[in-house]
Amino acid sequence: MDFQANYPIYLQIAEDLKRRIVIGELKPGDKLPSNAELAMSYQVNPNTVQRIYRQLETDRISYAKRGIGTFIVEDPGxxxxxxxxxxxxxxxxxxxxxxxxxxxxxxxxxxxxxxxxxxxxxxxx
Incomplete structure (x- = not known):
């Protein structure tokens, strides 16, 4: 992914994950990659991934199950x-x-x- 210099990387990745939900690559209820896996796939620091997942939770797009992982909310809409x-x-x-x-x-x-x-x-x- 080519990152824009004038826009925070974590927000750009969060937008990409939203895009992937819209086009059906990710579906409601799907488990998102672990912090390490997502960090590797986007070539970013794991701390950046924590910010991404916090942002997605704030936007009511994902939720965390302690010890299990982060999931996309189970909302078909x-x-x-x-x-x-x-x-x-x-x-x-x-x-x-x-x-x-x-x-x-x-x-x-x-x-x-x-x-x-x-x-x-x-x-x-």
Whole structure:
């Protein structure tokens, strides 16, 4: 994973784990890797993993069973909830950026329609 310099690594990894839940790689009820395993897979310090898991617990995405491990909450609606939260955050950031360049709502919508149309025409699938 390529980390951004201006954003804490533990938050970037937490976001990646959320992404993996949204796309179905991780499912509600799944056991997350141990601190050492996650540290190795992302090549970070085990203390960073503790922060990641604390953040996921704060966000009500995981919980710890003492002596057993950390698990994703058993909420079948979790992937869709995360998907909506992420979509709202990304679109709000995008719109805020576009407004700094004085794009109107109509111009933003037109650009999005153009981009999504070009994507569909270019898809090979």
């Amino acid at each position: 979790l992937p869709e909830r995360l998907r909506q939260e992420i979509g709202e955050r990304l679109s709000a950031n995008y719109i805020a950026q576009m407004k700094t360049y004085h794009f109107s709502k109509e111009e933003i919508i037109a650009l999005l329609e153009t981009q999504t149309q070009e994507k569909k025409e270019g898809d090979i699938c």
